[in-house]
Amino acid sequence: YMVGKVDIAIFKKKNDPEWFEKCTHLDACGGMTTSGKGTGKIVYDLPVEQMTAGLVVICVCCGKKISESMVLNNDNLVFKLNDRVLDKKDMDLYPVDKCVRLLKGFEEDGYEKEEKMLLSLEVLGGETEVKISHVIVL
Numbered sequence: 651y652m653v654g655k656v657d658i659a660i661f662k663k664k665n666d667p668e669w670f671e672k673c674t675h676l677d678a679c680g681g682m683t684t685s686g687k688g689t690g691k692i693v694y695d696l697p698v699e700q701m702t703a704g705l706v707v708i709c710v711c712c713g714k715k716i717s718e719s720m721v722l723n724n725d726n727l728v729f730k731l732n733d734r735v736l737d738k739k740d741m742d743l744y745p746v747d748k749c750v751r752l753l754k755g756f757e758e759d760g761y762e763k764e765e766k767m768l769l770s771l772e773v774l775g776g777e778t779e780v781k782i783s784h785v786i787v788l
Contacts, residue, residue: 696767704756709784
């Protein structure tokens with residue numbers, strides 16, 4: 651979702667006053683961040699009603715080629731779909747270098763459309779920072 655002008659005005663005062671110059675994207679480089687074992691999980695309730703293919707993609711911030719180090723090669727980061735660990739061997743960069751395709755579709759590796767589809771990510775340890783800017787489903 652886009653960050654509204656009112657929100658920008660409020661948070662601009664509380665943070666670095668020059669932050670606007672650092673990121674010129676419309677979403678102001680926004681995202682959900684987790685950075686250590688004690689921070690818990692980030693959980694996304696995927697819109698099952700609109701999911702027809704079962705494609706699940708996440709995009710990370712900030713940088714065009716950051717997803718390999720932040721996601722694919724990060725042993726401290728675990729993704730689960732309905733509490734079932736997603737295997738990173740089956741993930742790939744898609745459709746651009748800042749995004750990772752977590753699931754190619756229903757019927758992949760035994761995944762089926764369920765009444766509830768909860769995607770979670772958890773940092774198991776280390777000084778890992780993960781910033782999710784987009785979750786895309788189809």
